[in-house]
Amino acid sequence: MIEFERKPYYSPRELAEALGLHRTTIDRYIREGRLRAVRLSERTYRIPLGAVLQLLAPEEMPPVAHPRQPDGAADAALDDLRAEDRSLVEA
Amino acid sequence: MRIRLSAQALGQRIASLEASLRSDGEITRPIPDREPPDETWYLDIRVAAPGYGLPQAAVYRYQEWWHPHGGAWGLTAYAYDYRFGPSLSGVFGHHWHEMRGIDPSGDPVYHVKCVDPARPDPDPHFRSFRMDIWEARDALTRLDAADEVPTCAGLFLLR
Numbered sequence: 001m002i003e004f005e006r007k008p009y010y011s012p013r014e015l016a017e018a019l020g021l022h023r024t025t026i027d028r029y030i031r032e033g034r035l036r037a038v039r040l041s042e043r044t045y046r047i048p049l050g051a052v053l054q055l056l057a058p059e060e061m062p063p064v065a066h067p068r069q070p071d072g073a074a075d076a077a078l079d080d081l082r083a084e085d086r087s088l089v090e091a
Numbered sequence: 092m093r094i095r096l097s098a099q100a101l102g103q104r105i106a107s108l109e110a111s112l113r114s115d116g117e118i119t120r121p122i123p124d125r126e127p128p129d130e131t132w133y134l135d136i137r138v139a140a141p142g143y144g145l146p147q148a149a150v151y152r153y154q155e156w157w158h159p160h161g162g163a164w165g166l167t168a169y170a171y172d173y174r175f176g177p178s179l180s181g182v183f184g185h186h187w188h189e190m191r192g193i194d195p196s197g198d199p200v201y202h203v204k205c206v207d208p209a210r211p212d213p214d215p216h217f218r219s220f221r222m223d224i225w226e227a228r229d230a231l232t233r234l235d236a237a238d239e240v241p242t243c244a245g246l247f248l249l250r
Contacts, residue, residue, distance in 0.1 A: 008141035008148065009236050036114040038229075038236040046236040049141045051114035064109050064118050074133030077154060081170055081188050084204070084216075 002056055009038070009046040019056075029055065094166040101157060101164050105134060108153070108224065115151060115232055117142030132157040132164055140235055149175040149235050153224060156188075168199055171227035173234055175241065176208035182215070183234055183241045185222040193249050205243035217246035 004018040012030070016023040026047075029035035036051035054061060096104065112118060116138040134155040139147045156168040172184035184204040193200050193216075203219040206212070222230070234241045 038232045048115055049143055054114050074131040
């Protein structure tokens with residue numbers, strides 16, 4: 001794994017410098033969908049840390065665990081959302 | 092318009108979501124379990140941001156409720172949230188669920204839930220429109236990636 005400073009988001013220029021790549025390479029990765037980027041405006045992008053790690057070593061990403069959901073979790077969660085509405089009903 | 096998917100398509104959707112959301116942070120509690128047939132298929136994915144060894148600054152939570160209907164699964168409610176700020180007290184979320192205070196018929200209502208931690212309002216529900224989960228993800232990650240703290244400015248109350 002390449003060593004680089006970890007921060008929540010990188011600009012394409014920062015990432016290019018950190019990884020020793022050309023800025024156009026980063027832009028191409030974004031265009032091709034190989035690198036997830038968040039578009040803030042027409043010309044401004046930010047790349048999340050997780051996307052960089054996925055690009056560099058996807059096999060080293062922590063595996064996704066699938067704990068069993070508790071019985072009734074779906075109803076309980078929906079009830080929580082509806083509860084927020086209760087004050088509106090009472091108004 | 093309600094989204095309907097086969098069981099296989101819904102399973103693929105969840106797998107695809109998990110693979111994609113890992114680039115936004117660390118998935119801390121993925122629960123795509125399916126309850127017995129003819130019950131709810133409840134999706135609840137939480138993503139801690141930025142994750143991967145950095146202090147947690149925000150959490151995304153994607154919840155969907157699917158119910159069987161006519162041989163397929165139909166989306167009946169969703170809540171896509173971005174939580175931020177002190178003790179994650181700030182919320183910006185795109186929701187679609189029953190709100191009898193707004194629509195007594197019980198039909199789900201599209202809305203934004205916005206809680207500005209600096210100015211919490213007793214009624215945090217605002218007008219909105221249908222959001223696909225991928226659109227919501229784009230919108231929520233933009234809030235996180237921007238340098239500004241999200242506010243509720245410019246939103247219109249539901250009532």
